[in-house]
Amino acid sequence: MFEGKEIMINKIDEIGDDHVGSSAKTPLRADAFDISDAEKRKRIEASVRDILDTLGMDLEDDSIKGTPRRVAKAYVNEIFSGLNPANKPKLSTFDNNYKYGEMLVEKNITVYSTCEHHLLPIVGRAHVAYISDGNVIGLSKMNRIVDYYAKRPQVQERLTMQIVQALQKALGTDDVACVIDAKHLCVNSRGVRDIVSSTVTSEFGGKFKEKDTKREFLDYIKMDTDFKNIEA
Ligand SMILES: Nc1nc2c(ncn2[C@@H]2O[C@H](COP(=O)(O)OP(=O)(O)OP(=O)(O)O)[C@@H](O)[C@H]2O)c(=O)[nH]1
Numbered sequence: 001m002f003e004g005k006e007i008m009i010n011k012i013d014e015i016g017d018d019h020v021g022s023s024a025k026t027p028l029r030a031d032a033f034d035i036s037d038a039e040k041r042k043r044i045e046a047s048v049r050d051i052l053d054t055l056g057m058d059l060e061d062d063s064i065k066g067t068p069r070r071v072a073k074a075y076v077n078e079i080f081s082g083l084n085p086a087n088k089p090k091l092s093t094f095d096n097n098y099k100y101g102e103m104l105v106e107k108n109i110t111v112y113s114t115c116e117h118h119l120l121p122i123v124g125r126a127h128v129a130y131i132s133d134g135n136v137i138g139l140s141k142m143n144r145i146v147d148y149y150a151k152r153p154q155v156q157e158r159l160t161m162q163i164v165q166a167l168q169k170a171l172g173t174d175d176v177a178c179v180i181d182a183k184h185l186c187v188n189s190r191g192v193r194d195i196v197s198s199t200v201t202s203e204f205g206g207k208f209k210e211k212d213t214k215r216e217f218l219d220y221i222k223m224d225t226d227f228k229n230i231e232a
């Protein structure tokens, strides 16, 4: 019993949330890792079949009969793949031998996530920056970490914080920032149906809390957004 609990805790560490402040943790049940991906696909397939059946769809129809299986595969293998610690990217870092001392910005990283309130897509761009404290990270790893945390049921605020906290841990510095500008289809396509509005969230760690550093980062990413509300 105790051993099982230990294993569970280790897996939560692997998922990358061990370093995340409690407010930014993905709300997972304690037994979240007891269910294999194969079992998840099986259960989701049955649930989707039930939804379509309830909607009155003909599940014998050639176009629809494979839908429960397709949705289950897409959810577990792609759309919610960031819930499986095995999919966490390895954030390889290197010594900053060339002593690059300025900020590095990886901008316009594509974000495809899923709103956890309606299970509808969140589509946008993330802009990530850090200032090296001795380590540098492979550029693609920033895109990968954005994608990993995006592939969960999310709210944009939590996604932004998880990205920053994961990179702070990998790089061993607080000097990391992230801005996300994204459209929520739950706002654009249903409900209030505002097709134009988008949501901007930001998290500024360490030196990025200072006015000039924050300004430099925001100048590099130059979005068509009024940043007055997030400037110091
Ligand atoms: N803070 C935050 N809210 C979100 C995010 N994604 C969706 N929401 C909001 O979650 C809220 C859920 O509100 P509810 O009143 O419970 O749901 P609802 O009746 O479907 O609300 P409407 O969307 O206004 O029709 C909505 O206002 C969504 O716009 C997000 O990433 N962050």
Ligand SMILES: [Zn+2]
Pocket: 115, 116, 117, 118, 119, 120, 184, 186, 187
């Ligand atoms: Zn939503």
